[in-house]
Amino acid sequence: MMDLLLRRIVATGRCHWGDAALPLRQGGPRRGGFRWTMTSDGRQRLAIGADGPDVEGLPSSAPWYVDVRSGEAGPLDLGHAAAMIATPTERAAAVAGRGDRHAR
């Protein structure tokens, strides 16, 4: 679902990464992997990372990257099945949504 959504959004030519002036364009698949990152409260969190400088992995159920320098965005090849990748990120999103509802 997220992969299809991102493809359609980038295809419009009206998709921007943050405050970048130029719109993103569809790029080919690139290599990426899982990395442990530290959160502000000191906990470790599994995140998707992309190889190369100025290339950011998008924290979503679909592994995608954004190359800030070239303005390309596309899918990341993590070497794992899509279902295995989606499960932890979707579970994290569901937990985040539940927490927000309790906070209201």
Add this chain to the structure above:
Amino acid sequence: MEATVADRGAEPYDVAITVANGRRTAVQVVCSCPMSFNCKHVAAVLYARGDLSGRPRVVPVRDPLAGPAGAWLKRLADAAKSTAGGAGRPSGCLYILDVQDKGAGPALRISAQLSRPKKSGGFGKGPRRGARTDGTAWWHPRRSDRKDHIIFQLLRAGSPYFSAGCRPTRR
């Protein structure tokens, strides 16, 4: 009464009208157009009957949009273009990707906003409001095209805050 009526197509249509006067006036009409009868070609012949003088003639069908109605439609289209943007390009949805962390870890956020084209190229960025994957707002742009509608449907379907049959959350 027989007549040939010119329409927009290359070939004119043949119209035959028979009027029988008895206790009641019976009118039989046949036209070679796809309608076969009671069509605008028959009406054109009946309107022009006074000028026929018994001789077949070509009766041009007047374009209904050639007069004031057509001029009004053109002015309306020009006005719509002028309000759509200075460069004459239509407004469109601008999609912004960024990462947001609400405490449960970073998550991709997709925001959509209505934007207008800049004269120098590209689209201008206005205040961020619209549909977001984090469910913080919901706003459906009226001036979106078919592609944007599909994207908004996918946004709604992919968000953990929205589900089928559920009204979008407003804040």
